[in-house]
Amino acid sequence: MNIGNASERSGLPAKTIRYYEDIGLLKPDRADNGYRDYSVSDVHKLRFLQRSRGLGFSVEECRQLLALYEDKHRASADVKSMAQSKLQEIDRKITELRELQHTLNHLVAHCHGDQRPDCPILENISGSS
Amino acid sequence: MNIGNASERSGLPAKTIRYYEDIGLLKPDRADNGYRDYSVSDVHKLRFLQRSRGLGFSVEECRQLLALYEDKHRASADVKSMAQSKLQEIDRKITELRELQHTLNHLVAHCHGDQRPDCPILENISGSS
DNA sequence: CCTTGACCTTCCAGTTACTGGAAAGATTAT
DNA sequence: ATAATCTTTCCAGTAACTGGAAGGTCAAGG
Numbered sequence: 001m002n003i004g005n006a007s008e009r010s011g012l013p014a015k016t017i018r019y020y021e022d023i024g025l026l027k028p029d030r031a032d033n034g035y036r037d038y039s040v041s042d043v044h045k046l047r048f049l050q051r052s053r054g055l056g057f058s059v060e061e062c063r064q065l066l067a068l069y070e071d072k073h074r075a076s077a078d079v080k081s082m083a084q085s086k087l088q089e090i091d092r093k094i095t096e097l098r099e100l101q102h103t104l105n106h107l108v109a110h111c112h113g114d115q116r117p118d119c120p121i122l123e124n125i126s127g128s129s
Numbered sequence: 130m131n132i133g134n135a136s137e138r139s140g141l142p143a144k145t146i147r148y149y150e151d152i153g154l155l156k157p158d159r160a161d162n163g164y165r166d167y168s169v170s171d172v173h174k175l176r177f178l179q180r181s182r183g184l185g186f187s188v189e190e191c192r193q194l195l196a197l198y199e200d201k202h203r204a205s206a207d208v209k210s211m212a213q214s215k216l217q218e219i220d221r222k223i224t225e226l227r228e229l230q231h232t233l234n235h236l237v238a239h240c241h242g243d244q245r246p247d248c249p250i251l252e253n254i255s256g257s258s
Numbered sequence: 259c260c261t262t263g264a265c266c267t268t269c270c271a272g273t274t275a276c277t278g279g280a281a282a283g284a285t286t287a288t
Numbered sequence: 289a290t291a292a293t294c295t296t297t298c299c300a301g302t303a304a305c306t307g308g309a310a311g312g313t314c315a316a317g318g
Contacts, residue, residue, distance in 0.1 A: 016275085016276065016277085019277090023274095023275085033283090033284060034283085035284080059276095
């Protein structure tokens with residue numbers, strides 16, 4: 001499929017998809033006319049990149065995450081320890097999102113327009129960890 | 130407190146803290162010697178920025194999130210609808226992190242070194258939403 | 259008091275990860 | 289055939305830092 005289609009399905013702008021190719025994250029086939037030709041598997045990877053980037057992983061981290069299932073030659077122990085460290089990061093991110101959620105819920109519930117200067121949100125905003 | 134101390138407590142590099150001041154996210158006091166002087170409340174905000182940036186919110190989104198509890202003059206309805214839309218985003222991010230978690234767990238559990246070329250991870254990697 | 263080292267300051271340049279726009283070729287719609 | 293809508297490459301600009309130079313400040317030791 002063409003890049004426009006891949007863009008729609010992955011949620012990434014065509015510009016960004018080309019950029020990811022430039023930096024070697026993804027190498028789609030080329031049609032006879034020179035157009036990039038994306039497979040369903042390519043779109044899966046793009047969607048994966050769109051998500052993990054949006055969740056605060058750097059491009060290099062995303063490259064590692066992609067490598068986790070692409071690199072068939074990597075030793076199993078490496079793959080496992082890499083995945084495990086990413087899983088820890090993910091746990092941490094989920095926890096932080098829950099705390100942020102809690103903070104915003106508190107704001108909505110308790111600071112509805114009649115906020116005093118000592119609104120307690122500010123004291124809780126940095127989380128408890 | 131000085132910027133080094135604020136950096137340690139917030140998890141943000143001093144460089145980044147100065148940058149956030151440049152773009153108007155935070156205006157610490159200045160001591161007589163010209164050094165920036167951070168309050169506990171400033172550190173809370175910095176920690177908050179460190180977290181929300183790491184969770185994939187843009188600087189402009191972080192500015193809005195900060196405004197949610199800083200801007201006492203904003204109408205309550207605005208604050209609420211802003212918070213609510215951020216809460217939706219947070220829900221989505223948590224869901225995506227859970228899916229990513231699931232994918233990596235699957236990798237660790239089922240692809241330990243004897244991966245066939247048709248490893249099922251690839252098919253699930255883009256999530257189910 | 260003086261110096262040494264660890265702070266801090268500003269400023270300017272470089273990097274990462276896009277993002278916009280120009281110029282031109284390919285495809286599709288009328 | 290021609291216009292609209294793709295697509296290509298290339299080059300420049302932006303966002304969000306990040307590193308380094310040049311210099312001021314401060315607390316400790318001689």
